[in-house]
Amino acid sequence: MIKVHCVAHRLELCLKGAFKDSYFTQIDELLMRLYSLYRHSCKKWKELKAIGEALEEHVMKPSRSQGTRWINHRRKALSSLASNYRCIVAHLLERQGDSGPDQQKLKAYWRQLTSSKFVLYMALYQDLLADLAELSLDFQADELSLSSVRSRVMASQAALLKQKEQPGPYLRPVITAFTNTGSTGVFIYKGVEISTSSTSAEAFHCQRREIVNTINACIGRRFSTDPVLLASEVFDPVNMPAEDNISAIQQYGDSDLRKLCEHFEPLLTSNGPLLTSNGSNVAERMLTEKESKYPNLLHLVRIVLVFPVSTSQVERQFSTMKRMQGDWRLRLKTSTIEDLLLIKSEGCDPVAYESEEAVARCDDD
Numbered sequence: 001m002i003k004v005h006c007v008a009h010r011l012e013l014c015l016k017g018a019f020k021d022s023y024f025t026q027i028d029e030l031l032m033r034l035y036s037l038y039r040h041s042c043k044k045w046k047e048l049k050a051i052g053e054a055l056e057e058h059v060m061k062p063s064r065s066q067g068t069r070w071i072n073h074r075r076k077a078l079s080s081l082a083s084n085y086r087c088i089v090a091h092l093l094e095r096q097g098d099s100g101p102d103q104q105k106l107k108a109y110w111r112q113l114t115s116s117k118f119v120l121y122m123a124l125y126q127d128l129l130a131d132l133a134e135l136s137l138d139f140q141a142d143e144l145s146l147s148s149v150r151s152r153v154m155a156s157q158a159a160l161l162k163q164k165e166q167p168g169p170y171l172r173p174v175i176t177a178f179t180n181t182g183s184t185g186v187f188i189y190k191g192v193e194i195s196t197s198s199t200s201a202e203a204f205h206c207q208r209r210e211i212v213n214t215i216n217a218c219i220g221r222r223f224s225t226d227p228v229l230l231a232s233e234v235f236d237p238v239n240m241p242a243e244d245n246i247s248a249i250q251q252y253g254d255s256d257l258r259k260l261c262e263h264f265e266p267l268l269t270s271n272g273p274l275l276t277s278n279g280s281n282v283a284e285r286m287l288t289e290k291e292s293k294y295p296n297l298l299h300l301v302r303i304v305l306v307f308p309v310s311t312s313q314v315e316r317q318f319s320t321m322k323r324m325q326g327d328w329r330l331r332l333k334t335s336t337i338e339d340l341l342l343i344k345s346e347g348c349d350p351v352a353y354e355s356e357e358a359v360a361r362c363d364d365d
Contacts, residue, residue: 002263002264002266002267004307004308004309006309006310006311006312007139007144007149007223007309007310008136008139008140008310008311008312009311010222010223011071011132011135011136011139011219011222012070012071012136013222014215014218014219014221014222014223015071015132015215015218017218018211018214018215018217018218022211023117023121024121024125026112027078027118027121027122027125028065028066028074030109030112030113030118031065031074031077031078031081032064032065032066033109034062034081034088034109035062035063035064035065035077037062037109038061038062039062039064044091044095047091047094047095048084048087048088048091051087051090051091051094052084052087055086055087055090055191057084057086057087058083059084059087060079060080060083060084061080062077062080062081062084063076063077063079063080064077065077065078071129071132071133071136072133072136072137074125074129074133075126075129075130075133078122078125078126078129079126081122082122082123082126082170082190085113085189085190085192086190086191086192088113089110089113089114089192092106092107092109092110092113093110096110114192114194114195115194115195115199116178116187116194116195116196116197116199117199117204119174119189119194120171120174120175120178120199120204123170123171123174124167124168124170124171124208124211126168126170126171127163127167127168127169127170127171128160128163128168128211128212128215130168130169130170131156131159131160131163132156132160132215134156135152135153135156138152139152139309139310139312140310140312141310141312142313144309144310145235145304145305145306145307145309146228146229146232146235146304146305146307146309147232147233147234147235147236147304147305148236149223149229149232149309150223150229150230150232150233150236151233151236151238153219153223156219157216157219157220160212160215160216161212161216163208163212164208164209164212164213167208174189175201177189178196178199178201179201181196185197227259227263228259228260228263230256231255231256231257231259231260231263232256232260232304233256234252234253234256234257234260235301235304235305240252257297257300260300260304261300264300264303264307267299267303268299268300268303313345316345317341317345320341320344320345321337321341324337324340324341325337
């Protein structure tokens with residue numbers, strides 16, 4: 001059995017370690033509390049929508065920040081909060097005058113939302129998750145190959161490092177407004193007055209750089225030390241030498257291919273003897289000599305291209321099955337569920353589906 005650590009989950013563990021004990025955990029907690037506040041109270045949700053209508057703003061339904069694809073879920077939850085920011089602040093301020101068990105809780109939410117520290121870190125969080133969520137979604141794609149993992153990680157790290165020196169698109173306007181407050185000590189964010197007294201711009205920039213460094217370090221530890229991922233880069237076209245560079249081709253990838261052959265030995269042994277340590281010019285031989293002479297070489301290429309590096313497809317199947325087999329469909333046969341799952345995972349887009357061929361086939365039968 002050949003083990004594989006799902007790269008999407010590996011990325012989640014990276015960020016879980018990077019964000020631990022940071023202010024982002026407080027943002028996550030508030031996101032979940034606001035989600036519960038409006039998810040479990042129809043009255044509060046109607047009040048929020050009424051405020052949105054009065055302010056002539058579209059109110060997005062608060063999104064759950066934690067889920068199967070938690071990085072993208074957090075990005076959506078942050079986007080929803082930023083879009084509803086003015087309406088939520090107005091609603092919490094309006095409800096502070098009510099007497100009841102929720103009064104102090106709503107006051108605490110309002111104070112946190114209207115602090116300059118929260119606004120700055122929320123914008124920074126949006127910028128960071130914009131790149132990381134795209135990487136996570138790339139890792140969940142069915143066509144992801146083992147050889148392309150490292151290149152995608154490095155591209156994401158490069159994008160993160162840019163934010164170390166220059167603020168991203170979400171943070172940039174907030175920083176501009178924050179630094180141009182003048183003597184008033186107040187700036188406007190989404191139509192809400194925010195005091196700058198609780199936050200130092202210099203301290204925030206230092207913390208921003210530290211956060212980016214921490215994220216990159218965590219990603220590096222997870223993805224830059226795996227020998228199989230490193231060796232698989234030999235099949236990435238970006239890393240291959242030019243066709244006219246004969247000397248580079250002759251030396252390219254010998255040790256990496258041997259390492260991959262050792263790792264995937266159970267799959268390769270059926271195709272004949274593996275590469276020996278005395279082999280050389282592996283890439284050149286693979287391109288010039290017959291497949292029958294070195295069957296394990298091209299077999300290795302096929303393995304690297306199709307070997308699953310993510311369990312996202314399996315998790316999507318479980319989620320699909322959960323939606324299909326609800327309380328009103330508990331008596332579905334196993335064969336029916338399998339057919340429905342196959343249609344969902346392998347079928348064409350319902351919008352583009354043309355039924356004429358299927359109808360004609362039924363008529364023929």
